[in-house]
Amino acid sequence: MHLTGTHRFDASANEIWSKLMDIDTLARITPGVSKLEELGEDQYKAIAEVKMGPVSGSFTGNLNVQEKQEPKSFILNIKQNSKIGNVAADVKIELHPVSDRETELSFDGKANLSGLLARTGQRVLSGVANTLSKQFFQALEDELAGSAGTQG
Amino acid sequence: MATKIKVKVNGKTYSHEVEPRTLLVQYLRDVLGLTGTHVGCDTSNCGACTILVDGKAVKSCTMLAVQAHGSEVKTIEGMADNGALHPLQEGFREEHGLQCGFCTPGMIMASADLLSRNSNPSEQEIREALEGNFCRCTGYHNIVKSVQHAAKKINQKEKVAS
């Protein structure tokens, strides 16, 4: 599954960067993630509850931040396992300043599914990807606007 | 945990306590021993488990036994009347509408729903009415003929009766 998207935020790259590098914020804005626990530098244990239409499952796994180039880009490496299938994703996130107060965030990556999800979920996968990215952008926007806590 | 249900199956009333997760098809097969209803898939597509609930064709793998509480169920075992085959059963034999026989009960029950609404279906109507039933053996060719055979038979009977 190819993951890609862009969104323009009314915030500087530095502001966005600091939000993204803050573990609590990251946990709040990453769709489905209910808990992030720091395991080491830029390495986290993640617990996620995903509820999406017909599918719901509890995922556990790791989330790593790699190749950090503050405040330009990093790679998010996610491995999540569950009884209904496993997800492994590598997503490169890039911040492009548009102006002092505007930044374009783009991400591009690939998620590999295995197990039941891979076998039965194809029909709705691209919808899942679109929805997850929408949720992520919305949540980040809310965070930047200081209105954290709206539903993610 | 177990839930009590009362269901009339092929004219006989049964009361059982079942786990709520018991699918109707498992209730029929495992509890009542009515193994004529088959399971061919787990996504509600193949139609092998088709039965009649309150006169309409449903996939018994996509219904909990508890949902059938108070309903009247008919399975393939209830189609023959005192040993006299139902016209659809005859039709399937006469026109070679079955080979391995696994999809056949579901196919007959879905056809029964069709004929109860449309006593003289065209080939296209039959094909559309059976879109929810997979057959891997016959290529459907003779199944269409079997349903046509039964329709004719039923109409003749009704003519005689009237």
Next chain:
Amino acid sequence: MIPNNFQYHRAASVDDALTLMAKHGMDAKLLAGGHSLLPAMKLRLNQPDVLIDIGHLKELRYIKKEGNELVIGAGATHDDIAHSQMARETFSMLSEAADLIGDVQVRNKGTLGGSLAHADPAADWPAVMIAAHANIEVKGPQGTRTVAADDFFTGFFSTALADNEIITAIRIPEPPKGTNSSYQKFMQPASRFAIVGCAASITMNGRLCSKVSVAFTGLSDAAFRASNIEAALFEKMPTEENITAAVQKAGEGVMAMSDHFASEEYRLHLARVFAKRALMAAAK
């Protein structure tokens, strides 16, 4: 094939179901026809703790006229609607869509309310309800409210329905005289969900379209109204030329889904083809 175990409650009424939902909260799922929920449960893609069964409630299963509205109970099955003369006379796209859902067995058991609440991005009803300007009546602890179909489908499998609410009825305003409608669908060949479905309705005033409604399903994460196509045909003659021009806007600005049956590009192409087919049929 074997779902997880769960608690089962057979609601005695809609109000009883609401009480049960209040009691069990997020752990509970409503079971109507079960044709969206049970397949997921059998694969254990979903493992609810509590099921509240409203499938048998007679109070939810009806199709009637109330004033100038067609009112369909949430528990009406696709088959009920497919065979309702009243529904057909109100909007032929209602019967056309009902007839194209799943297969006979699915139509016998699946319900309108269940399908709308589930909000599958490829389900047929959402597009039809948007095109019909339907209002969706929902009941919750605070009583009954009505949500326009336009506002009901908020995203991928998500709706304006709160966790403690039940869809009770769908209210479809009687269209003006001279209205004709159609639902056209390109099926995913395996599942027979819509790759693209288009519901269209045209009201004529003389030789011009005085009202045009077009909605899509299958194209993106939720059904939506194609206001751009509607505007393009408004107060125009529904000629093939005008329709062909109007449907070029199909899917404009939409993030289209893609899968191994249909890429984004192909889906958008199909949206134009099926919008044209639906509008041409409605223009007849």
Next chain:
Amino acid sequence: MTNYIGKAVKRVEDKRFITGKGRYTDDIVLPAMAHAYIVRSPYAHARIISVDTSAAEAMEGVIKVFTGKDIAASGINGIPTGWQVNFKNGETMKEPPHPLLVADKARYMGDAVAVVIAETKEIARDAGDIVEVEYEELPAVADAKKATEPGAPLVHDDAPNNLCFDWELGNPKAEVNEAMSKAHHITTLEFTNQRVIPNAIEPRSAIGHYEEANDKYTLYTTSQNPHLTRLLMCAFVLGIPEHKVRVVAPDVGGGFGSKIFHYAEEALMIWCSQRLKRPVKWTADRSEAFMTDAHGRDHVTKAEMGFDKEGKIVGLRVKTYANLGAYLSTFAPCVPTWLHGTLLQGLYTTPKINVDVTGVFTHTVMVDAYRGAGRPEATYLLERLIDTAALEMKMDPAQLRLKNFIPPFDGVKQPGYQTQVALQYDSGNYHGVLNRAMEMVGYEQFRKEQEAARKEGKLLGIGFSTYIEACGIAPSAVVGALGARAGLYEVGQVRVQPTGKVSVYTGAHSHGQGHETTFAQVVADRLGIPMDDVEIIHGDSESVAFGMGTYGSRSLAVGGSAIVKSLDKIIEKGAKIAAHKLEASEEDLEFAEGKWTVKGTDKSVGFGDVALTAYVPHNYPAGLEPGLDFSSFYDPANFTYPFGAHIAVVEVDKDTGKVALKRFIAVDDVGNVINPMIVDGQIHGGLAQGIGQALFEGALYDDNGQLINGSYMDYTMPRADDLPSFELDRQVTPCPHNPLGVKGAGEAGTIGSTPAVVNAVMDALSPFGIKNLEMPLTPERVWRAMNS
């Protein structure tokens, strides 16, 4: 009184199926039966770090959880393959072990890691969810050609480049190259004959039942060949003496090849039952079936056909990569080689042929015989080449075929036809079937309609396919020389009861083919008795002496012939008894209509009378054994070679690319026909599967070896409203070398139909200059081609 052969006798077996009284494996309930759930790898390739069964074993109702380590520790073997194909250089093919449960590595998505045995299937399923397996995911490869490239992940460490074998057949490459170099025109096609999933509607199921008291094992299984399963399981996997094991294949809900093979779950159920001293049942969910049933086809091929100026074929050169999956299934090495390469002569006089096949391991489920097995791949290749060549050379595709057909021969007056690829065809009249099919479709008229339709912007197309197949599998000495590890004869026992009723035991197995009817027709006719007096028994190793099962359209040609041999012995011995009773000489008797008559007189004695005398031998020929019961082994002298001509007519929707199949004409020659109703039914079903491959079906693996359309929500099965009614006719060219003159009809439809449909779509799309598209011809694929 009796004349059943050639008549559309209604099926004997139908009564139980139409009343819901069929008895399939999953219907069987044994006392104290436990239930198994198999924990499977979600990854196509992964190292198994650990398996923690403690939580599952602690669950109430769980009897035991076994893992790959338990299997390894028990010292049993893995699942064997039944065919050996060597490398060109003479080295033995690679044959890696295939354990019942894997301990170290999972090699395809669905590979079995652990088995949970519990009191109910619900508990087994619940416990399966809490068996904790830790995997280290490894890179995987699903595509056969990619798997051979340097650096590709290895499925087995001891199979470098994932090669199982490489293999060649036909004329030396140099000779073929020489012929091709002189060709006036060469048509080249590169394509994938995609992987399809058999999808018998009954999922696989197995019950192992060990009875300690008498140290006996019974396996109930969804098998096309219970005896072969017993042989493989006992001798090669579990090391249990065969006489201690009974294998029963009761009613089986379709096989299409996928139930020929001995599967790990069968041996596993026996093994578990032996450990637990209880019967254990496993039944696959459809999801599991998608992942673990052996798939079919999956060839990546480059094929070139050379023609002279007049359009005569001068040479054929084929290179194929055959995907075998992660392990070798029972017939896997044979299918892309001996069942594929040997059919590349087709119906044509091609003088030089070379076929080169590389068998490749990948991280996918096993690939083995699926209806037609190798022959559909060969036919697809040839028939696509011919139609494409006709297009390129601006010739009529039907005329091009007629020009190149082998002339008619009956195998008696004219000898059989020796091909360039090892076979000798038995008898054939290839012009006959194609001419008849063209007549049925109204070919000239169609071309006019097509022209007119094109002017209106409609895309009509017609496609031909003429095929030949090698059936009646197979002469043991021949297949033995080719690498088979078993003989492929068949057993037929005829037991005449004292009352003259007849029980017939056959090693063939019916899972839809109607043996109980067809075989009874043959027996009743030969003995001159009513069909009601004949019972056909199959599918139980305890009652049937031996057998090789049903596949390769062999049941009647081989199994039926074995029965005929026994019938001949019955009649011969009966004559001795009759002669004694009639006080006549045996030579003066003739047997007809169920009685022995002294020639030229009305003195006769009936079959029932003779039967009774055989069992109450008070007044009996001296020195003759009592009883009337014979068993025979029939080993065929040659394969049989059914053939036919199929024509598809399609219309392509210009807007969507969707293909509608408007007409399908099939004229098949399957030799003599015992029951035309059943033969037509076999053809119908075969057509649907072949059309399914052309238009709808195909397994999709992603780059990580995940099967991404492993359910009916994503894998398109042909439905009733996807297909038209078929137009069938028949020609009869009897098989000269078996007593019934039959050739086999089970696979014909599948073999012929796929290229006919694809050719028709290419014909419809020819105004766009489109020559070749990959199957299945999905709407988007066709639309893209039209718009590129």
